[in-house]
Amino acid sequence: MTHHSRPSTQEHYVAPFDDVTSFEELKDAPPPAKFKLTFMGKIGAVVVTFWVLIALLGPFIAPLGENELPFPDAYSEFQAPQPGAWLGTDVDDRDVLSRLMFGASRTLGIAFAATIIAYFFGVILGIGAIVAGPKVDLVVSRINDAFMSLPTIMLGLVVVAAVGSSIPILILTAGFIYTTVVFRLARGIGMDIIVMDYVEAAKVRGDGIWWIVTREIWPNAAMPLISDFGLRLIIVILFISSLGFLGLGVQPPQADWGSMVRENLGALQYGESYLPVIAPAVAIATLTVGINLVVDDISSHAGRKLSGRM
Amino acid sequence: MLDQTTTPVLSVKNLKIQATSYPPGEKPKDITIVEDVSFTVQRGKVLGLIGESGAGKSTIGLTSMAFGRGGVRITGGEILVNGRDILKDSQSQLRSLRGQDVTYVSQSAAASFNPSKRLMDQVIEATLRHGILSKNEAKTRAIELFRKLGLPSPETIGDRYPHQVSGGQLQRVMTAMALCPKPSLVVFDEPTTALDVTTQIDVLKAIKEAIRETGVAALYITHDLAVVAQVSDDIMVLRHGKMVEYGATSQIITAPAQAYTQDLVNIRSELHSEKQENGTPILKIENVTARYKSVPINVLKDISVTLEAGHTLAVVGESGSGKSTLARAITGLLPPIAGQISFNDQPLPPAMQDRSKDELRDLQMIFQMADVAMNPRQTVGQIIGRPLTFYFGLRGSARKARIRELLDQIEMGRGFEDRYPAELSGGQKQRVCIARALAAKPKLIICDEVTSALDPLVADGILRLLLDLQAQENVAYLFITHDLATVRAIADKIAVMHKGKIVRYGPKSQVLTPPFDDYTDLLLSSVPEMRLGWLEEVIANAKMQAAGN
Known part of the structure; x- marks a missing residue:
């Protein structure tokens, strides 16, 4: 007995409306989708803008100089907040607020410069390695792996111990260390893109390597790389701060957030307030969280999860 | 389960399903996905749900388990399974419903199996979890089902891992998994869509016989009316x-x-009657053999075909037959290791890098997946405009005017120049790819499965457009496809490929007329026809071999 020997008893239903009869796709174009920040993204943007402004303007608007003393006539280590020193004073009687503002430009400036360097070389080498073919890629990638296998803080320590700590050295060291990471990331993203049909379409069309890299690969790699740029900036800030905390970063009497935490550790034991330690730590925390919030929005707009690549 | 009364296994009344959509930059809003849908499925009966993508057929299928995927909510109506309203069920009642009373067979069996567990363990897992049978009873039942589903060596196939069986076999194992707990309803969600036609027919036959022998009710979801029929x-x-x-x-x-x-039933009737040979070959492929560097096997073996100006040559074959490799050999992405390709009576340099700009321009390609064939960061205008600038040096207003003209040719409305591919529908994307190929004013366009990823009616529109354009521009098509209905609709000549060789080649009327060679016969007889009883006929003819699957 086959199926159709038992005739179905289903009564015939026909839709009473006509709007299904014409088959047409949308004739005219839909409105374009725009990039908008979410509520949390906006909070992040406000925080980041605040710190960037402080970094840019801090040295000019700080109430006191970096090493000026608010109360030169008195012994005033680890004072509580008061008029003239709104965040209290630090281990050497200096104004925490002013040092925080000077430190902002130094911490952010070093991190930004180092990240730019890491991106410049990392992206060029990463995308170059894929475009140049499997042999070049193999050699460059293995060398990169060798450098990546070195622990970052240890590498930083060795370099600083060997050539001494100065701001250019810090920038170059951090830039070099994170070039290896960016290389891996850019290469991974590029490898996904270069096998796409639109790259093949460009090749079949006869377009040259320059067009393919700048017009087909780069615009598609840019979004995930930009989201990573923010995250990388955070990691470099933490790296610089860690070196500062270990006493190998920015050298006294210059201020940066990491070294401020270190030199004021005593405040936790016998200070009038914890602010000399808490303030720079909160600065690092709010900046990193703020950048993260913005980056989340960018990467969800880019529609790619970066987490799997890093 | 032995409920012999007239209570339907599944009865759905006035079903309404909603979801929340989050348009960028706007407030979230509720959208209605399914509205006012009612149906019943009696014991031992099969209801086919058919529609294009976005019709809500899979969503409806899943609601028979009171399940909504990705934030989908059932907001109205009632769903009775064996007379019980499952929308009022508690979570624990639902757990015993899912995988016991109602089971599910998904489209991609390969993605649904755990690759690190043996098939048998996965087939009987739900049965054991629900305590329906003891382990030995479940194994016996599974082996019996393997046998009913026509799987080779049913006693031992359960000991294999998912990667050790073919796609068609895996789909049948998944059917066995669904039938093992003796459910009253099985939901088949596009179970044969990802399979080759010759494989599909085995799976269809197996599913049909298994449904009949077990007396289970089924929902069969597909976009292919001929299959569901x-x-x-x-x-x-x-x-x-x-x-x-x-x-x-x-x-x-x-x-x-x-x-x-009516449109769905009449889909892809012959759109185009065969043109006579006109003796002006545009593409001549002689004894071409090609292989990939990494694999020491010839993917193309001694291929010779000719295509005339303004004609369509359809290259038909199943996955792995080498048809896409042929396209890569012609475009020069994969230079052949032997043989010659001539274009317009001139030998074409084998590697793309050695070809002149005009040779490149004359030969364009349209890809299967329009989604990935367009740079998502370029607008439609940039995508279509690039070949205009690259080949003809068009810029500024001349380029703009030509883009407008091409958009008109592909029958798209105003305002698309500044849109990104993500803002287009599937059919529109493929149209833009056609316009990009057309922009080069080529003599030959290679179409690699250009309609395979599209819904039937959208695909139909694309095929009609391609034929219109051929009449206007006298462009030749090399049409690569696995779909014989498409071939019937548009080809002048057909080459049937199997395992890297051409097994049959000639004008459409000849290729599709008996006597056939074995492979072409198998391929032709496997294409579902839009009529009742076709499957029974094919089974009765019993000419089919296992087709190596």
């Missing part, structure tokens, strides 16, 4: 989440009432 008793046609037509299979197939259903 073979297995179902009733058919419901859906569009945009609404019922278009619902009736007995014979009623829907032979006397559809709604124009939309």
